[in-house]
Amino acid sequence: MRAIAFDHFGGPEVLGIQDLPDPEVGPDYVLVEVTAAGVNPVDTKVRQGALAGAFPTAFPCIPGWDVSGTVVSAGPAADSFAEGDQVVGYVRKDSIGAGTSAELVACHLRHLAPVPAGVDLVAAAGLPLVGLTAMQALAKLDLQAGETLLVLNASGGVGTIAVQLAAARGVTVLGVNSARNDAYVRELGAEATIDYSAGSLPDQLRRHRPDGVDAVVDFVGGDGLAAAPQLLRSGAEGRFCSIVDPGVLEQGGRYAFVRPDSAQLTELVGMVGDGRLRLEVEDVMPMERAGEAHERVESHRTRGKIVLTV
Ligand SMILES: NC(=O)c1ccc[n+]([C@@H]2O[C@H](COP(=O)([O-])OP(=O)(O)OC[C@H]3O[C@@H](n4cnc5c(N)ncnc54)[C@H](OP(=O)(O)O)[C@@H]3O)[C@@H](O)[C@H]2O)c1
Structure with a gap:
């Protein structure tokens, strides 16, 4: 062959x-x-x-x-x-x-x-890979209808599916992506998006959710993941999951590695x-x-x- x-x-x-x-x-x-x-x-x-x-x-x-x-x-x-x-x-x-x-x-x-x-x-x-990853990472966060989820990298392969799965479950989604993907991510079901190149993520999020979000899912790592604990509302400590960096476990969060x-x-x-x-x-x-x-x-x-x- x-x-x-x-x-x-x-x-x-x-x-x-x-x-x-x-x-x-x-x-x-x-x-x-x-x-x-x-x-x-x-x-x-x-x-x-x-x-x-x-x-x-x-x-x-x-x-x-x-x-x-x-x-x-x-x-x-x-x-x-x-x-x-x-x-x-x-x-x-x-x-x-x-x-x-x-x-x-x-x-x-x-x-x-x-x-x-x-x-x-x-x-x-x-x-297959992105769909299963999105499903398995969201499962680690035990999301309920009415909760708000922040998606770091909402426009890539995994984010595209995760935004839709969460929104279909009645979760309010905020996407973190570039301005060029704003309309795209909102079409997928996000209520709003935050431009990752437009300044501090915690400061920008505060304009949408002054008290923070219920959960964060990370598909990019780096500064956004480092800031994840500050993005959560009081009482939601540890409700963040990364698929990029297993070091998230030392931050008190969760890690997902996709399985068939x-x-x-x-x-x-x-x-x-x-x-x-x-x-x-x-x-x-x-x-x-x-x-x-x-x-x-x-x-x-x-x-x-x-x-x-x-
Ligand atoms: N643990 C696991 O089992 C597992 C499974 C799947 C994937 N992964 C990993 O997860 C990551 C994401 O996978 P993927 O397939 O979704 O990647 P991808 O499709 O390559 O992601 C590309 C997207 O990332 C966006 N992006 C780039 N920099 C960003 C930033 N700083 N903040 C937010 N968005 C940004 C780009 O948007 P712009 O062009 O607009 O910047 C682009 O739309 C990869 O590192 C991959 O290796 C891990």
């Missing part, structure tokens, strides 16, 4: 098309013919070798954990899927090497969810199917342009997702 792969860690230039053996499929696995592979910041960190201490890596290494496509075959214990089914997956395995930027990928049952009719399979490839969850992914893609969740894809590129896609993602300027078609 053809795949995007690299033989050593490095910059986007290490990515290239390679001809590699088709994946083998065990009893709990499904072989998926890939339609599209979403690109995430973590894929660029994998390429740089920044996750080498956390995951064993095999070369040639195919990057990518997000996928959409069609089932080619299913192992004997994977009988909830059949040839021809359209699926979406967050295919994070215990090692790195057999990723999703390829014509074929072997996916464990726990990675996958069926895609309802009417959902665009290319756009759906941008959902078939039931949650089924719920998310179902919400897309019935129009409750909007997918924002900034660009769709053929997989031959994977290096350019990685550069774009590494710029930290994308709105929503970049997706590679295979």
Whole structure:
């Protein structure tokens, strides 16, 4: 099969098309013919070798954990899927090497969810990692309808989904993003936004919520996360969660590291199917342009997702 792969860690230039053996499929696995592979910041960190201490890596290494496509075959214990089914997956395995930027990928049952009719399979490839991350980070905050949540980085891949999930639950959302994304984040369901480049975050928040917010979720780290304890109302101490910096635990907050969850992914893609969740894809590129896609993602300027078609 053809795949995007690299033989050593490095910059986007290490990515290239390679001809590699088709994946083998065990009893709990499904072989998926890939339609599209979403690109995430973590894929660029994998390429740089920044996750080498956390995951064993095999070369040639195919990057990518997000996928959409069609089932080619299913192992004997994977009988909830059949040839021809359209699926979406967050295919994070215990090692790195057999990723999703390829014509074929072997996916464990726990990675996958069926895609309802009417959902665009290319756009759906941008959902799994960010959708599950948003859902699992919000779950750490136990939000109730009527509460106010501040979202640090409301316009990126994870923020785009988190704003919508929280708003759909009756939570009032305030987004922290640049002015160019103000209208976008409000369309997603935020009541108001704060420009991260327009001065002190605690001072700006005080104009919207003089007593602070009920919870903060962090998708960017840095100064906003450092200020999180000052952004919370009295009585909400510790109700902040970061997906970027595990050091948040020493600040008294919570940390979320996304894990595959078939039931949650089924719920998310179902919400897309019935129009409750909007997918924002900034660009769709053929997989031959994977290096350019990685550069774009590494710029930290994308709105929503970049997706590679295979
Ligand atoms: N722990 C986990 O399991 C987990 C899971 C997923 C992601 N992550 C991490 O979480 C982070 C976010 O992921 P993502 O996919 O959402 O990223 P992303 O899509 O690359 O985020 C890009 C967005 O960030 C905005 N941005 C840049 N600087 C900002 C700032 N100082 N304040 C607010 N917004 C800012 C940009 O808006 P402008 O262009 O308008 O500036 C852009 O829209 C990444 O570091 C990623 O590695 C962790």
